[in-house]
Amino acid sequence: MPKQVLEQLETPALILDEARMDRNIERMRSQMRRLGVSFRPHVKTNKCIDVARRLMETPEGPITVSTLLEAEYFAAHGVKDILYAVCIAPNKLDHVMAVQDKGVQLSLLLDSMETAGILAERAKAAQRHFDVLIEIDSDGHRSGVTPDAAELVEIGQFLEGTGISLKGVLTHAGSSYACRSVAAIRAMAEQERAAVVHAADRLRAAGMACPVVSMGSTPTALFAEHLEGVTEVRAGVFVFFDLVMAGINVCQVDDIALSVLATVIGHQREKGWTILDAGWMAMSRDRGTANQPVDQGYGVVCDLDGRPLDDFILVGANQEHGIMAHRSGKVDTARHLPVGTQVRILPNHACSTAAQYGHYNVLGPGHEITATWQRFSGW
Amino acid sequence: MPKQVLEQLETPALILDEARMDRNIERMRSQMRRLGVSFRPHVKTNKCIDVARRLMETPEGPITVSTLLEAEYFAAHGVKDILYAVCIAPNKLDHVMAVQDKGVQLSLLLDSMETAGILAERAKAAQRHFDVLIEIDSDGHRSGVTPDAAELVEIGQFLEGTGISLKGVLTHAGSSYACRSVAAIRAMAEQERAAVVHAADRLRAAGMACPVVSMGSTPTALFAEHLEGVTEVRAGVFVFFDLVMAGINVCQVDDIALSVLATVIGHQREKGWTILDAGWMAMSRDRGTANQPVDQGYGVVCDLDGRPLDDFILVGANQEHGIMAHRSGKVDTARHLPVGTQVRILPNHACSTAAQYGHYNVLGPGHEITATWQRFSGW
Numbered sequence: 001m002p003k004q005v006l007e008q009l010e011t012p013a014l015i016l017d018e019a020r021m022d023r024n025i026e027r028m029r030s031q032m033r034r035l036g037v038s039f040r041p042h043v044k045t046n047k048c049i050d051v052a053r054r055l056m057e058t059p060e061g062p063i064t065v066s067t068l069l070e071a072e073y074f075a076a077h078g079v080k081d082i083l084y085a086v087c088i089a090p091n092k093l094d095h096v097m098a099v100q101d102k103g104v105q106l107s108l109l110l111d112s113m114e115t116a117g118i119l120a121e122r123a124k125a126a127q128r129h130f131d132v133l134i135e136i137d138s139d140g141h142r143s144g145v146t147p148d149a150a151e152l153v154e155i156g157q158f159l160e161g162t163g164i165s166l167k168g169v170l171t172h173a174g175s176s177y178a179c180r181s182v183a184a185i186r187a188m189a190e191q192e193r194a195a196v197v198h199a200a201d202r203l204r205a206a207g208m209a210c211p212v213v214s215m216g217s218t219p220t221a222l223f224a225e226h227l228e229g230v231t232e233v234r235a236g237v238f239v240f241f242d243l244v245m246a247g248i249n250v251c252q253v254d255d256i257a258l259s260v261l262a263t264v265i266g267h268q269r270e271k272g273w274t275i276l277d278a279g280w281m282a283m284s285r286d287r288g289t290a291n292q293p294v295d296q297g298y299g300v301v302c303d304l305d306g307r308p309l310d311d312f313i314l315v316g317a318n319q320e321h322g323i324m325a326h327r328s329g330k331v332d333t334a335r336h337l338p339v340g341t342q343v344r345i346l347p348n349h350a351c352s353t354a355a356q357y358g359h360y361n362v363l364g365p366g367h368e369i370t371a372t373w374q375r376f377s378g379w
Numbered sequence: 380m381p382k383q384v385l386e387q388l389e390t391p392a393l394i395l396d397e398a399r400m401d402r403n404i405e406r407m408r409s410q411m412r413r414l415g416v417s418f419r420p421h422v423k424t425n426k427c428i429d430v431a432r433r434l435m436e437t438p439e440g441p442i443t444v445s446t447l448l449e450a451e452y453f454a455a456h457g458v459k460d461i462l463y464a465v466c467i468a469p470n471k472l473d474h475v476m477a478v479q480d481k482g483v484q485l486s487l488l489l490d491s492m493e494t495a496g497i498l499a500e501r502a503k504a505a506q507r508h509f510d511v512l513i514e515i516d517s518d519g520h521r522s523g524v525t526p527d528a529a530e531l532v533e534i535g536q537f538l539e540g541t542g543i544s545l546k547g548v549l550t551h552a553g554s555s556y557a558c559r560s561v562a563a564i565r566a567m568a569e570q571e572r573a574a575v576v577h578a579a580d581r582l583r584a585a586g587m588a589c590p591v592v593s594m595g596s597t598p599t600a601l602f603a604e605h606l607e608g609v610t611e612v613r614a615g616v617f618v619f620f621d622l623v624m625a626g627i628n629v630c631q632v633d634d635i636a637l638s639v640l641a642t643v644i645g646h647q648r649e650k651g652w653t654i655l656d657a658g659w660m661a662m663s664r665d666r667g668t669a670n671q672p673v674d675q676g677y678g679v680v681c682d683l684d685g686r687p688l689d690d691f692i693l694v695g696a697n698q699e700h701g702i703m704a705h706r707s708g709k710v711d712t713a714r715h716l717p718v719g720t721q722v723r724i725l726p727n728h729a730c731s732t733a734a735q736y737g738h739y740n741v742l743g744p745g746h747e748i749t750a751t752w753q754r755f756s757g758w
Contacts, residue, residue: 285665
């Protein structure tokens with residue numbers, strides 16, 4: 001394939017800055033080494049084997065997935081140790097068994113006696129072995145049993161009498177995304193750690209081994225001071241970062257490795273609007289910065305080198321139209337970009353923006369596109 | 380393929396109620412007949428030939444598209460008359476010519492002398508003929524020249540001296556989505572009609588033919604009282620409808636043909652939460668009802684027959700988790716749904732939710748899935 005440069009791409013297009021990505025990965029690796037824990041990267045953000053290979057400790061994993069299609073895809077690319085980190089639904093067990101049949105050690109998650117009962121029944125009927133973690137609720141934001149719940153030990157004891165192996169406990173401090181300072185993230189990391197370690201201790205006190213103690217989110221993984229008692233950490237969005245992460249000081253804006261290449265298609269000069277061909281289909285509908293101190297609209301507009309055009313953001317979006325304007329609403333005519341000018345837009349949320357595309361255009365030095373990496377969607 | 384029923388689908392899955400869709404299409408057809416205009420359905424909502432075939436007046440179109448990939452896909456399925464209704468960017472002209480080369484009469488849109496100049500240059504250099512419409516701004520929400528702008532006639536006169544045919548004028552009253560009453564939608568339809576007809580009159584007064592006068596949005600198309608001077612109407616979301624449309628009384632909740640099938644995976648009983656396996660990846664991040672009188676969260680939860688569970692909505696969403704609760708926030712324990720229970724969730728916005736899936740599961744009488752229709756994404 002002849003080399004392409006940014007200027008030759010049809011827009012909108014998803015751009016992945018390889019050097020920034022590699023720097024972000026090295027930052028996480030270095031933190032994992034410092035903390036002395038193993039790393040089970042979450043691949044839900046990237047959904048791409050080329051990215052995952054740079055994240056994984058070995059070509060066989062381990063990894064964390066959010067869907068069984070991710071499990072199936074990464075299994076087809078040789079990954080053998082996969083944790084499906086969403087509580088299992090009964091209608092997914094056929095799919096689970098199909099993935100197991102590819103030689104994958106696939107761990108499942110549950111947080112109730114109800115699901116444990118269903119799983120035990122299916123294990124018996126299908127003569128199957130399942131590996132299971134119990135989800136712990138460390139911050140009240142989603143699923144999980146609380147670390148002190150009677151049900152935690154009940155589930156463990158119930159599983160002992162079935163063909164199911166209790167591998168351990170898992171938690172995710174999703175609330176860390178709403179922290180307003182690094183000190184708050186540190187405190188959340190300690191809350192997450194203490195909760196999941198306490199849960200493991202209770203299971204062990206009741207006679208269970210509980211070898212795995214898993215926690216993680218990008219903010220808490222990067223800012224935890226120590227992780228005593230934790231055996232593995234999960235995180236995914238750090239590989240690209242995004243404006244939500246920059247908004248809580250987990251990264252700087254110039255660490256963001258993902259952007260959307262767009263083109264100026266018109267103007268409404270009296271309003272100070274520049275119309276781009278990247279709307280919410282190109283950016284996603286994610287407005288994750290709306291409740292942060294600085295609302296970035298649908299994204300921060302940068303030049304082709306990835307440098308922000310100061311205070312110019314997407315203030316609005318239709319399906320295929322983005323409205324670029326000064327964030328203050330003032331009519332700033334100093335920034336006239338002729339029709340055809342290309343810009344790059346940093347996204348609020350890497351997971352949702354990347355999901356709008358079938359591939360990454362990998363950006364190397366200069367404006368060169370060095371590779372095209374496929375990604376997938378769906379369940 | 381053996382017949383499947385809803386209960387056998389792995390979740391999340393996109394469900395299309397065929398009877399509701401057909402009823403919605405008939406409603407629009409009947410309105411078009413009453414208004415005496417031709418219909419150029421917008422296929423950006425469905426991106427699926429099986430749906431489009433039911434919308435189109437003939438197998439060859441006409442249709443409206445929002446991306447050149449839509450143009451390319453529908454051209455490959457035999458559609459010959461396509462309007463690309465987003466102002467053209469220079470880097471898309473190679474793609475435009477490739478679509479033209481399939482025997483398609485592809486009309487382009489522009490709203491400035493700047494773009495007209497670029498297009499004329501490319502037409503000359505490539506020895507190509509382009510058909511063009513000028514976008515008219517009828518409500519200040521996006522692109523277009525105002526109907527009274529001097530630039531409108533300048534563009535028309537400029538194009539006359541090039542190889543480009545000025546086919547007419549086009550407007551889209553996107554502001555109709557924010558109307559709060561049927562009376563307001565009627566007034567917006569008249570504003571849209573008057574603006575685009577006035578623009579056509581000005582071009583004709585300056586000696587141009589301007590055969591096409593195109594307007595449309597689902598609300599204004601359905602509630603316009605008359606469309607004198609308009610030659611064609613465009614609309615897309617009506618085929619499925621959604622909660623945003625129901626919220627402005629353009630349809631009833633039980634007209635919504637699209638839903639997401641999801642499964643209960645857990646509970647947080649003290650909070651009154653039921654956790655579903657449909658998060659924002661399954662619903663999209665669209666929060667289009669957030670500014671309406673009734674905020675529907677990430678969607679209205681229904682039983683398997685599509686009947687709303689009164690006042691139960693998705694109050695929150697993570698990537699693969701939806702949090703179902705009473706809209707008031709009160710802990711309503713009357714509605715306990717065991718793990719494994721399936722529900723159907725009505726979306727805020729059909730265009731964005733459908734975009735998260737690779738196919739529609741077509742729902743016939745009872746709970747039977749009568750077909751699987753592929754759809755596509757990207758540019």
